[in-house]
Amino acid sequence: MTLRAENLGYFDACPKYEVRSLTTDTNVPTAATVQVVDPGTSSADNVQQAPGAAAAATSKPAINTRAQWGADESLMTWTPSYGNIQVGFVHHTVDTNDYTAAQVPAMIRAIYFYHSRTLGWGDIGYNFLIDRFGGIWEGRSGGMDKPVLGAQTYGYNSVSMGVAAIGNFDIAPVPQVVTNAFKQIFAWKFSLAGIPATGASPALAPDGISYLQRVSGHRDAFATVCPGQYLYDKLPEIRAGAAAARGRAGASLVRSRRLHTGNSAAISSCTKRFASTGCIFQMVGQGESTSTKENPSPLTWFSTACLTTLAACMICLLLPSATRSI
Numbered sequence: 001m002t003l004r005a006e007n008l009g010y011f012d013a014c015p016k017y018e019v020r021s022l023t024t025d026t027n028v029p030t031a032a033t034v035q036v037v038d039p040g041t042s043s044a045d046n047v048q049q050a051p052g053a054a055a056a057a058t059s060k061p062a063i064n065t066r067a068q069w070g071a072d073e074s075l076m077t078w079t080p081s082y083g084n085i086q087v088g089f090v091h092h093t094v095d096t097n098d099y100t101a102a103q104v105p106a107m108i109r110a111i112y113f114y115h116s117r118t119l120g121w122g123d124i125g126y127n128f129l130i131d132r133f134g135g136i137w138e139g140r141s142g143g144m145d146k147p148v149l150g151a152q153t154y155g156y157n158s159v160s161m162g163v164a165a166i167g168n169f170d171i172a173p174v175p176q177v178v179t180n181a182f183k184q185i186f187a188w189k190f191s192l193a194g195i196p197a198t199g200a201s202p203a204l205a206p207d208g209i210s211y212l213q214r215v216s217g218h219r220d221a222f223a224t225v226c227p228g229q230y231l232y233d234k235l236p237e238i239r240a241g242a243a244a245a246r247g248r249a250g251a252s253l254v255r256s257r258r259l260h261t262g263n264s265a266a267i268s269s270c271t272k273r274f275a276s277t278g279c280i281f282q283m284v285g286q287g288e289s290t291s292t293k294e295n296p297s298p299l300t301w302f303s304t305a306c307l308t309t310l311a312a313c314m315i316c317l318l319l320p321s322a323t324r325s326i
Contacts, residue, residue, distance in 0.1 A: 059191070061184040063128070063144060064137045069105040071112060071124075073141075078122025080142030083149040083158035085193040086201045088186045088215045090235060091126060091152060091164035092227040097172045104131045107166060108139075115151065125151035126164040128185055134177030136185055139164075145192060153221050156212075159203050161189055169228030179234050183241030186215055190242065197242035215239045 066073075095107060112124040119125075126139040127150045142148035152162030163185055165178050190197050200211040206221060215238055218226035 060188045061136055061181065063185075064135060066138050066141060069108040069137055071109070071141075075113065075116050076123045076141060077116065078141075080140075081149045082142070082147050083160075085147045085159070085161050085189065086195060086214075087156065087160040087203050087212050088189065088197075089153045089156070089160050089162040089218055089221065090182065090215065090227045090231060090238065091162055091218050092169045092231055093129070093164050093166050094168045094170075094226075094228075095166055097132065097167040097169075099132070099166070101131070101133055101135075104133075104135065104137070104166065108137055121151040123151070125162070127152070127161045127189075128163045130163060130165045130178050130181045130185070132165075132167055132175050132178060134175070134181045136181050147193060153218055155206075156203060156221050159201075162218075165227065165231060169231035170225055171228070172230065174231050174234050179237060180241070182234075182238045183245055186238065186242040187245035190214070191246055197246055198239045213239065215242065 093107075093111060099107060108124070108129060111126075111129075115121045115125045116123050123141055124139045127148055128139050128144075129137045131137065138144055140148050140150050147161070149157050150160070150162050151157060152164070153160055163182060165174065165182070186197055195201070195214060197214055199214060201214050201216075203212045204210075205212050212220055213235075215235055217232045217235055218224055219232065
């Protein structure tokens with residue numbers, strides 16, 4: 001089994017250093033290779049950061065751009081490509097935990113250089129990063145509101161996004177503002193993808209039997225201690241918080257219209273098939289809506305992720321009393 005940490009620690013003006021492995025995991029190798037990266041200086045080092053995610057709207061948190069951390073775009077050799085987000089992975093960067101706000105841009109530039117040049121990934125691997133003050137930073141290029149294919153979880157990059165907390169959370173507790181920022185960024189990105197923040201995803205776990213949770217830790221899909229035990233223990237709170245921020249249990253809603261008449265048996269069968277995918281499915285009959293206070297209008301709503309199931313259940317569109325997508 002191979003375990004690894006993807007990033008370097010950050011040391012400001014430090015002529016010497018000592019490396020130690022601090023973990024309770026007995027499988028961690030005793031040998032390590034140290035690579036030194038000079039992030040250089042940038043005008044971004046003096047730019048005031050955007051407020052933390054906790055202060056931002058639930059629709060989209062405040063996010064510092066690549067320009068704000070001083071990305072040297074000449075280092076990027078990767079042409080942005082896009083996937084289909086079904087899972088959000090939580091990472092940590094294994095950096096120091098006692099950095100200042102002013103040091104954050106240089107730390108991200110060091111990770112950027114390490115990923116793009118040392119590892120040859122062409123760009124920073126993470127889609128977003130979160131500093132210990134709750135600030136969210138744009139990572140991989142290609143558009144913050146797009147399903148950018150990252151380089152953050154081997155074997156799952158095309159179906160996921162990755163967010164990394166800057167620090168080592170195998171040895172230190174997670175600040176609440178960091179946990180809150182994870183909730184906000186996942187709530188926003190999942191709403192764009194039209195997926196819920198809780199429950200199992202369609203992505204099969206490495207064991208080939210179970211399915212990854214919508215919000216998973218890096219260790220759930222790869223042999224690593226990432227994101228550290230303290231941060232891993234926060235996953236249930238992050239999932240619940242992201243779902244609450246979404247407001248509709250994580251569904252990106254598509255408006256549909258209804259048809260009236262009545263074959264309740266066919267509808268019941270189809271509803272069960274939709275329910276098995278975690279979709280929201282409201283039935284309407286005889287001109288009356290069964291919608292709740294969450295959906296007070298006589299309309300049906302369901303997530304875009306359900307369209308494939310809808311295609312497999314076309315009979316519901318043809319029989320009486322079924323509801324149909326516009």
